[in-house]
Amino acid sequence: MRDLAADETLQFLSLNTGTVRKQGGLLAILDAAARHGISNVAPWRDQVHEIGLERAVRAVHDGGLRLSGYCRGGLFPTDDAHRIEVRDDNRRAVDEAVALGAPCLVIVVGGLPHFARPGSAASCDLAGARAQVADGLAEMLAYAETAGMPLALEPLHPMMAAERSCVCTLRQALDLCDAIDPSRSRGLGIALDVYHVWWDTEILSQIARVGADRMLTFHLCDWLVPTMSVLSGRGMMGDGVIEIRKLRAAVEALGFNGAYEVEVLSDHWWSRQIDEVLSVIIERYRTVC
Ligand code: ZN
Numbered sequence: 001m002r003d004l005a006a007d008e009t010l011q012f013l014s015l016n017t018g019t020v021r022k023q024g025g026l027l028a029i030l031d032a033a034a035r036h037g038i039s040n041v042a043p044w045r046d047q048v049h050e051i052g053l054e055r056a057v058r059a060v061h062d063g064g065l066r067l068s069g070y071c072r073g074g075l076f077p078t079d080d081a082h083r084i085e086v087r088d089d090n091r092r093a094v095d096e097a098v099a100l101g102a103p104c105l106v107i108v109v110g111g112l113p114h115f116a117r118p119g120s121a122a123s124c125d126l127a128g129a130r131a132q133v134a135d136g137l138a139e140m141l142a143y144a145e146t147a148g149m150p151l152a153l154e155p156l157h158p159m160m161a162a163e164r165s166c167v168c169t170l171r172q173a174l175d176l177c178d179a180i181d182p183s184r185s186r187g188l189g190i191a192l193d194v195y196h197v198w199w200d201t202e203i204l205s206q207i208a209r210v211g212a213d214r215m216l217t218f219h220l221c222d223w224l225v226p227t228m229s230v231l232s233g234r235g236m237m238g239d240g241v242i243e244i245r246k247l248r249a250a251v252e253a254l255g256f257n258g259a260y261e262v263e264v265l266s267d268h269w270w271s272r273q274i275d276e277v278l279s280v281i282i283e284r285y286r287t288v289c
Pocket of ligand 1: 154192193219263
């Protein structure tokens with residue numbers, strides 16, 4: 001297992017820029033990352049759109065930064081009236097990820113149509129939403145494959161099944177990968193986030209099933225007790241109950257050698273100074289991950 005305490009250059013640490021999204025725009029975040037010696041980042045689409053794709057590409061290049069992923073595409077369930085719009089939005093996400101030099105585009109599949117894509121006709125047909133996800137993902141993969149952009153499917157905690165992701169377990173995500181890309185040759189893999197999967201009785205056996213080829217990106221944070229908000233109540237690594245090292249060992253046993261992406265979406269950490277947040281991340285990365 002990699003010794004993160006000895007990672008003086010932070011070569012295996014990545015900052016998901018959503019972690020400090022309330023403290024400033026993308027350029028300020030990239031500057032702060034550079035100040036702290038963090039050279040891997042994973043930006044969000046809205047942050048890139050705010051400054052424009054070209055400017056974001058230049059900032060990544062000029063800063064000598066590497067991406068560990070781009071957040072995010074997907075949100076497939078919608079109604080017939082919006083289907084083309086959703087398809088085209090996802091194609092733009094692929095194009096942006098290519099321009100930014102991302103190793104993968106993270107896919108959050110969406111839940112019920114009116115939550116996944118506000119403005120869509122309301123429906124509580126969860127099975128129907130899952131069928132749309134399978135179809136939408138297959139269609140998107142055909143486009144992404146041509147563009148050479150791997151798609152990293154991220155299962156989300158079942159508390160988010162209605163709003164954000166009707167794919168709730170790693171098993172479900174891997175079953176989709178097997179169905180859509182049985183030959184494992186088209187660039188469909190997994191974004192594994194400890195926050196969403198730590199509770200799963202099958203997690204270790206399912207991680208073993210992922211394989212090095214499909215293990216595209218790995219997200220770190222912690223699960224606080226109590227958790228006041230599943231959306232914005234994530235904990236800093238070491239402040240909660242997730243056995244991060246155990247999960248990291250399982251992922252490394254696959255042969256994963258990518259960066260560990262810290263994604264702490266939290267009202268608490270959004271209210272702190274950006275330099276304080278990054279200092280704590282680095283300290284926890286070296287001591288508890
Ligand atoms: Zn994540």
